[in-house]
Amino acid sequence: MRALVAAAIGLAAALALVFTITTIGAPPGETSPKPLLTTVPGPKNQ
Amino acid sequence: MRRRASLVLLAFAVFFAAMSPLLRWYAFPRLAKIPPSQYQETVLEAKPATLLDYNDNMKVKTVPKVTIVQTLKGNVEESEKIERSAGRDVVVWDALSFVAGPDGKMVSQIPERYIFDAHSQAPVHATGESVDGDPVRREGIEFKWPFLTEKRDYEYFDAQTRTSSPIHYKGNRTFHGMDVYYFEQTIPWTKVPMPKKMPIQGVTTEQIAKTGMTRWYTTKRMFWIDPVTGAPVNGEEIHKEELRNAKKMGMPQDTMTVFAGHVKMRPDYVESIVDLVKSQRLLVLLLTSYLPWGFVVLGAGLLALALWLEARSRRPDGELPDGAPATAPDPEPTPA
Numbered sequence: 001m002r003a004l005v006a007a008a009i010g011l012a013a014a015l016a017l018v019f020t021i022t023t024i025g026a027p028p029g030e031t032s033p034k035p036l037l038t039t040v041p042g043p044k045n046q
Numbered sequence: 047m048r049r050r051a052s053l054v055l056l057a058f059a060v061f062f063a064a065m066s067p068l069l070r071w072y073a074f075p076r077l078a079k080i081p082p083s084q085y086q087e088t089v090l091e092a093k094p095a096t097l098l099d100y101n102d103n104m105k106v107k108t109v110p111k112v113t114i115v116q117t118l119k120g121n122v123e124e125s126e127k128i129e130r131s132a133g134r135d136v137v138v139w140d141a142l143s144f145v146a147g148p149d150g151k152m153v154s155q156i157p158e159r160y161i162f163d164a165h166s167q168a169p170v171h172a173t174g175e176s177v178d179g180d181p182v183r184r185e186g187i188e189f190k191w192p193f194l195t196e197k198r199d200y201e202y203f204d205a206q207t208r209t210s211s212p213i214h215y216k217g218n219r220t221f222h223g224m225d226v227y228y229f230e231q232t233i234p235w236t237k238v239p240m241p242k243k244m245p246i247q248g249v250t251t252e253q254i255a256k257t258g259m260t261r262w263y264t265t266k267r268m269f270w271i272d273p274v275t276g277a278p279v280n281g282e283e284i285h286k287e288e289l290r291n292a293k294k295m296g297m298p299q300d301t302m303t304v305f306a307g308h309v310k311m312r313p314d315y316v317e318s319i320v321d322l323v324k325s326q327r328l329l330v331l332l333l334t335s336y337l338p339w340g341f342v343v344l345g346a347g348l349l350a351l352a353l354w355l356e357a358r359s360r361r362p363d364g365e366l367p368d369g370a371p372a373t374a375p376d377p378e379p380t381p382a
Contacts, residue, residue, distance in 0.1 A: 006053040010060030018068040022076040028122050029083030036117040036142035036157070037087055040150055044089075044314040 049359045055352035063345035066338040074333040078193045079164035080137045082125040089315050090114040090281070092307025097147060098289070100246045104297050109148045112307055117142050118189065121159075128161060128172045135164035138174075139189070143205070145305075147245075153305070154241040158205055160188055167192045167276065169203075177205045178242050185210040191269075191276035193330060195227055202231055206238045206263050213267065221270045221279055222320045224327075231267040238263045257294040261304070263287045274327045274334075279320050283309040 095112040099105050124138040139160045145153040156178045161170045169175075169184040176182055186201025202213035213231035220226070240251045240261050263286070270280040287304040289297070311319075 002049075002053055003056055006057040007060045010057035011064050013057075014061045014064035014068060018065070018073050022073050025077070026079075026081065028126065029081055029120075031083060031122045032085035032119055034085055034119070036119055036140065036144075037115045038142070038144050038152065038155065040113045040115055040146050041087060041089060044312075044318045 049356065052352040052355035052359065055348050055355065059345045059348035059352055061345075062341040062348065066341040066345065069333055069341070070338040074330075075165060077333060078330060079135055080120075080162075080167070080190070082120045082122045082135075082137050082164065084118065084120040084137075084139075086118045087315075088116045088281075088319070089312040090116065090283075090309045091312050092285070092305075092309045095305065095307030096303050097153065098302055098304045100244070104302065106303050111148050112153065112305065112309075113146045113150075114309060115142075115144045115146065117144075124174065125161075128170065132170055132172070134170075136170050136172075137162055137164045141189075151245070152243070153245055155243050156205060156241055160184070162187075165193075177208055178239070180208065180239065182208050190278065191229075191271050193274070193276050194334065195271055195273040195276045197227060197273075200229070202229075202267075204231075204233055204265075204267075206265075207233060207236045208239075213269070219270060222316070224272060224279060224320070224324070226270045226279060227273050229269045229271060233263070233265045233267070235262050235264045237261070254295065257291075259289055259291045259295045259297075261287065262290055272323045272327055274330045275323055277319070277323045277326065279323050280311055280316055282311070285309055 090113070092112045092114075094108055094110050097107055097109045097112055099107050118139045118141050121138040121140050125136045128136045128138065139158075139162075141158040141160060142155060143158075144155045147153050157176075158178070159174050159176045161172050161175050162168060163170055167187050167190055169186070171183055175184065184203045186203050188203040188205070191200065197215050199212040199214045201210045203210045211231065211233070213229045216228045216230050218225060219228045237260050240254050242251055244251070244254075265286070266284040268282045269278045271277070272279050285308075286306045289295075289302045289304055291300060292302045293300045
């Protein structure tokens with residue numbers, strides 16, 4: 001019985017963590033203020 | 047004490063064993079997505095190229111270089127609007143392909159709005175989906191392949207013809223130390239619309255259309271795709287454009303080459319994109335492979351440890367389990 005309770009706690013913790021992470025997700029951010037380019041850019045900085 | 051420890055270990059073992067499939071098949075499809083605010087520029091060059099010089103008596107010239115600057119800009123406000131009606135994560139890319147001659151001046155430019163599912167990269171049809179101001183309805187992919195790209199043909203949208211056709215998987219290649227999938231698509235000679243912005247002052251697309259002159263195009267498109275992220279790490283095109291019935295516009299020949307060249311990504315952009323893809327690839331692999339397999343091994347290890355502790359706690363010569371009543375030793379036998 002104790003083993004079953006321990007297993008249930010482990011499973012519930014895993015479900016709670018994954019559901020929380022996927023629900024929060026990543027913030028969408030903002031549209032970049034940079035323009036669509038109409039000139040040829042110089043060498044790309046690494 | 048040992049029994050309590052084994053129960054805690056059992057809880058952790060179940061936690062990690064459950065995390066493994068949950069990460070791979072529940073979290074990954076929901077977490078892996080293109081951010082709606084992405085901004086990316088790519089520079090491609092054709093060296094040398096054949097180019098029609100509109101400003102020098104319509105002469106077809108061989109020039110040292112033609113540059114194509116392609117910008118993709120995520121429009122967050124538009125994606126949020128479309129998400130509300132579509133009920134899923136959507137990305138709206140406002141794109142511009144700006145073609146510059148050897149002097150850096152505009153040869154043509156084609157704006158696009160590409161709307162797609164942030165997770166699967168499947169096109170989403172909404173108002174505003176367009177190429178050069180013309181409404182289109184895309185089928186298949188454009189610019190990027192889905193996460194965990196498969197070894198198969200995909201439908202790929204061609205912005206010039208405004209149609210989709212298969213892009214064929216042609217095998218694996220090694221590119222900058224990465225194992226990538228190579229895809230190829232050939233668009234046969236096809237009549238395509240004139241770009242809305244031309245390098246000739248005072249001439250509109252409508253005026254050209256009235257003369258009966260037409261624009262034709264063919265290309266062989268090649269992509270090297272990182273199969274984990276679905277991102278192109280290299281792209282090339284063998285591209286040809288012609289004007290036909292050109293004498294009707296007063297040109298010296300009836301068929302005039304507008305542009306011909308082998309377009310390749312500029313090396314500094316290849317380096318930059320490879321670096322970006324390698325960092326993103328690690329994140330995807332963490333969710334699809336490293337963490338799930340690591341958790342399986344960890345879960346199995348913890349379970350084994352829990353069972354071992356439990357078994358030890360039950361041995362007669364071992365420590366007594368917590369809360370077990372102490373029993374008196376058996377009395378010595380007495381002679382009858």
